[in-house]
Amino acid sequence: MSRARDEFLKGFWKENPTMVLVLGMCPTLAVTTSAFNGLGMGIATMVVLVGSNVVVSLIRGIIPKKVRIPAYVVVIATFVTLVDMSLEAGMYNLHRSLGLFIPLIVVNCIILGRAEAFASKNSVGMSFLDGLGMGLGFTVTLFVLGAFREILGNGTVTAFVYQDTIVQWHLYSGAGVLHKTLVFILPPGAFFSLGIFVAVMNVIKTRRKRLDQEALDKVNEASRTAPSLQQPA
Amino acid sequence: MSEIVQTNGDEVSQDGGTLNHVGPKAPEAVVQPRWKLIVVLTGVCLVAGVALAGGHMLTHDRILKARHEFKLLSVKKVLPTCDNDPGGDHVEVALPGGGTLTAFRCRHGGKVAAVAYSLDSKKNKHSPYGGVIEVLVGVTRKGRIVTRKDGRVGVLILQHSETPGLGARIEGKKFRGNFMDAHHLGRNLTAQDMSCDQAGHCAKWVVRKDDPKGFVDAISGATISSRATTEVVHRALAYFNDQKVRQALLSTRPTASGAGGDARSVREVGR
Numbered sequence: 001m002s003r004a005r006d007e008f009l010k011g012f013w014k015e016n017p018t019m020v021l022v023l024g025m026c027p028t029l030a031v032t033t034s035a036f037n038g039l040g041m042g043i044a045t046m047v048v049l050v051g052s053n054v055v056v057s058l059i060r061g062i063i064p065k066k067v068r069i070p071a072y073v074v075v076i077a078t079f080v081t082l083v084d085m086s087l088e089a090g091m092y093n094l095h096r097s098l099g100l101f102i103p104l105i106v107v108n109c110i111i112l113g114r115a116e117a118f119a120s121k122n123s124v125g126m127s128f129l130d131g132l133g134m135g136l137g138f139t140v141t142l143f144v145l146g147a148f149r150e151i152l153g154n155g156t157v158t159a160f161v162y163q164d165t166i167v168q169w170h171l172y173s174g175a176g177v178l179h180k181t182l183v184f185i186l187p188p189g190a191f192f193s194l195g196i197f198v199a200v201m202n203v204i205k206t207r208r209k210r211l212d213q214e215a216l217d218k219v220n221e222a223s224r225t226a227p228s229l230q231q232p233a
Numbered sequence: 234m235s236e237i238v239q240t241n242g243d244e245v246s247q248d249g250g251t252l253n254h255v256g257p258k259a260p261e262a263v264v265q266p267r268w269k270l271i272v273v274l275t276g277v278c279l280v281a282g283v284a285l286a287g288g289h290m291l292t293h294d295r296i297l298k299a300r301h302e303f304k305l306l307s308v309k310k311v312l313p314t315c316d317n318d319p320g321g322d323h324v325e326v327a328l329p330g331g332g333t334l335t336a337f338r339c340r341h342g343g344k345v346a347a348v349a350y351s352l353d354s355k356k357n358k359h360s361p362y363g364g365v366i367e368v369l370v371g372v373t374r375k376g377r378i379v380t381r382k383d384g385r386v387g388v389l390i391l392q393h394s395e396t397p398g399l400g401a402r403i404e405g406k407k408f409r410g411n412f413m414d415a416h417h418l419g420r421n422l423t424a425q426d427m428s429c430d431q432a433g434h435c436a437k438w439v440v441r442k443d444d445p446k447g448f449v450d451a452i453s454g455a456t457i458s459s460r461a462t463t464e465v466v467h468r469a470l471a472y473f474n475d476q477k478v479r480q481a482l483l484s485t486r487p488t489a490s491g492a493g494g495d496a497r498s499v500r501e502v503g504r
């Protein structure tokens with residue numbers, strides 16, 4: 001059970017696809033101009049990732065290793081097209097706001113990466129959890145990155161957009177001390193933001209590691225001095 | 234020399250090692266025969282093809298229906314309040330350059346007060362960044378883009394493939410607001426074409442970045458998409474200034490029923 005939890009949770013922090021594995025840079029950099037775009041891309045990717053992980057895991061026994069990459073690509077492209085079609089038929093409104101992101105998913109190497117590195121070696125259940133966790137981790141990262149760029153670049157957070165229906169919070173108008181910095185929405189801002197995020201994450205990770213190490217040292221220290229007291233008891 | 238060859242050889246075997254590492258731990262002896270690779274990959278593609286064909290069959294009709302419903306819904310969004318249901322009151326109009334236009338009519342007491350029709354960028358001089366942009370415009374009988382009482386402008390983007398976050402912002406209220414009350418003087422399209430507001434202030438039908446006298450504020454980072462959209466709206470309005478087309482658009486003739494009826498209405502226009 002704890003393994004299932006680990007496979008699910010690793011996508012959020014320890015093996016976060018964007019920040020740690022640094023995969024899927026094309027959608028990450030291109031699409032996160034607003035929080036809503038990040039959310040849309042993240043959710044669409046997650047659906048395809050879960051589907052392709054499960055199917056790749058199901059057929060892992062019958063695919064000869066020499067043709068596995070083309071086979072995975074066929075599976076992924078099929079999934080992307082099916083998601084695209086069923087979304088347009090079933091939820092036309094959502095498709096109109098997400099439709100542009102969906103073809104981009106085929107070229108997202110997170111999906112092929114998980115198929116190759118995880119689903120082709122693990123059971124269906126674990127692959128499902130891996131896909132779900134990685135997909136959610138990707139979604140959260142893209143949403144936060146999108147919100148960060150949008151706040152700095154446009155002074156807003158957009159949660160939902162569809163033609164005239166807009167759910168958006170205006171945080172500041174761009175006058176006075178808080179000035180809009182358009183560059184954060186433009187392509188260079190994507191690199192700046194991602195750089196800042198990765199740096200912050202690394203700082204936290206290093207600090208955590210050091211604290212863990214210190215705690216471990218303390219325990220070791222204690223156990224080295226303690227035996228004489230514990231043994232008699 | 235021999236050392237270099239040695240390292241190359243090592244690298245190859247390392248690559249081979251990582252490849253082998255992925256599949257089930259199979260020694261060299263169990264390498265699959267070539268025909269099996271072909272059969273399996275063909276099989277995977279066949280299954281994928283069948284899945285896609287099935288998906289297409291299941292969804293195709295519903296997709297077309299959803300698109301049509303969306304268009305009817307959008308038609309109401311670019312027209313003012315009407316006495317009739319504009320979605321059910323349309324007319325086919327022959328265009329001077331060939332082809333026809335389906336216009337949805339908004340009536341006030343029988344008289345056509347405004348029409349809505351869509352045009353795409355296929356015949357544009359300025360192409361969009363990718364794919365096709367299809368724009369639905371609502372035009373008053375005086376040839377101006379509709380301004381609704383709720384402040385919305387009579388321009389909607391029905392379809393586009395621009396970059397999310399950049400060109401896709403042509404869908405936004407702010408960009409479409411550029412065309413509020415827009416108007417086209419004259420019959421043909423030229424670079425000097427002007428749009429004059431009701432107070433008599435005129436500006437050119439170009440993005441301001443190309444000509445300071447233009448009235449369209451291009452989206453920063455998406456000038457190409459802005460240009461293409463501006464041209465589509467401009468062309469749509471120029472159709473309205475064609476005498477024959479305008480008469481056909483504003484004719485009060487009821488909706489022709491069936492395919493035969495559509496053909497008849499087109500012939501009547503050509504008369």
